[in-house]
Amino acid sequence: MKPVLSTDEVVRLEDIIEKEGTSKAELMELAGEFVAQEVERLKPRHVLILTGFGNNGGDGWVAADVLSQKGISVDVVTPVEPDEIPAVLARHVARRTAARDVSLYVGPSRDELSALLEKADVVVDAILGTGFHGSLRSPFSIWIRTVNDASPVVVSVDVPSGLDARTGHVEDDCIRADRTVTMLAPKIGLYSGDGPEYVGELVCGELYEKMDEVIGDVEHAAEIVEPADIVDYLQHLPANVDKYSRGSVLVVAGSTQYPGAAIMAAKSAARAGAGYVCVAAPEPCANIIRLALPSIPVVGIPYDSRGSFGAAARSAVCDLAKKYSCVLCGPGMTVSAGGMDVALGLLELDVPLILDADALNCLAKASIGGIDQTPEMYRREAPLIMTPHYRELSRLVGGDEVSDLVSAIDAAQKIVWAAGSDNLVVVAKGPTTAVVGVEKVLLPMSGPASLATAGSGDVLAGILAGSMALWADQVDIWELLVSYAVAIHSYTGFAAAEEYGEKSVIATDLIDLIGPAMHLAGDEALRSLGLLDGEGA
Ligand SMILES: NC(=O)C1=CN([C@@H]2O[C@H](COP(=O)(O)OP(=O)(O)OC[C@H]3O[C@@H](n4cnc5c(N)ncnc54)[C@H](O)[C@@H]3O)[C@@H](O)[C@H]2O)[C@@H](O)CC1
């Protein structure tokens, strides 16, 4: 797993590295050399480097120096003369570079900048880095718009200029990078909010050779889960299993209004590997589910006048639930008094539980000011996984704004920290999904925007339930198993987008692609471990 840091922790890391004997000036040299190396890969003849007032610009000046010494023609654009650059380290390298064989352009007009962009094969964006916050000021607002209008090949240094590296927020404009070369460790803003839209391909220059020795001394905002990290869950089934030893899932879901959610979740759980899946649904919708899923038994449960779980549902569901390796509760069940009772009843049982969709909305409704105010409601010994999307998560914590990865992690941490249990994981679902446990925040691979389609969350909940049932007795770290399920869901999104087209994917397409998605994940894991060449199976 690869750490992702907040900008504050990056500053702490730089201080620690300095104490270990590598100064910030040396780090800037290493950063500039790394940028130059990444630019050289693109084999440019003519490079344009845009620099700002701070140390991000310093990295750009060093890269200009290195590239020009390799015989590449380099133009450098700066807002002020090198001597007037306020950041000390950047001023030093700017003065040095200005004395070399580079062409300097101080405060060019928009037309001059357009002309420079026209002759460049590669543009290096070293305008603003982690020091940027707030609204873009001139001249950078104009520069950024001019670069984006020209749409050249852009390599951004550390972060695309205009992106707030703390939050991933873009207020005005932001450089649209083809590649972002980030320094020391990726910043959380690269994954949050608008970040993924602007970053392009992300490359990290660790710069410091003893990074392994110091990275543990700073707090990690999150960790990226790589294919090799989930390889344990991609093994073949052992030959001597039966349908029960493969793990069983009870899907407590559906209503007359939304029978489809129960169908998608149950089928996904079976496709994800559970040997036995059963649905407990309000009686009036049980037959629709039976017809759609001939391989899956459906138990009709007492219901209310709207066809949702009724007053007697709790005991019927809880009696059944005790027999299963794992219970998934929520998809399509609506928010009803009976549903609330079912969710609270399941929390009291000693069975691994996934609460999704309306089960979470029921919990939110049962609490005042957020469930984190009453952790005894969901604190339990057996594993509990909650899978809210941002809006559900906001309701769970009493209405705090949850609008991007950073705010979603904050909200999810409130929930898990209030309970303080190792067995509790909140999956904060969004364009980038965070798997938040009491000690770790993991970022499994994201899927394509095709996954933003109604019912896609039901499929994820099913994949998670099937995976939990299959692997329940082999889990050391719940966050990792959950990350596996999220990654498989992402791969179904890519496979479906390939087959049906990015915009045409619907949630039911994802279900039959769970098996192929596991193959894709397996190939990717083996390739990253050097055990598979080329395209794989
Ligand atoms: N300090 C270190 O040890 C290292 C720093 N590095 C680089 O240094 C960068 C951070 O440098 P700085 O802290 O100097 O910050 P930046 O270079 O990111 O930007 C700070 C400057 O941007 C301008 N600015 C801020 N907000 C603005 C706004 N809203 N509109 C227009 N201009 C605005 C200000 O003039 C400020 O001086 C990193 O992103 C990275 O590229 C790397 O060289 C690695 C080592």
Ligand SMILES: Nc1ncnc2c1ncn2[C@@H]1O[C@H](COP(=O)(O)OP(=O)(O)O)[C@@H](O)[C@H]1O
């Ligand atoms: N823009 C996006 N890019 C990638 N994945 C996304 C995007 N938007 C949503 N997703 C994923 O799609 C799923 C949607 O889940 P959810 O909102 O619960 O759907 P539903 O309630 O309709 O079943 C989540 O797994 C989420 O991470």
Ligand SMILES: [K+]
């Ligand atoms: K930048």
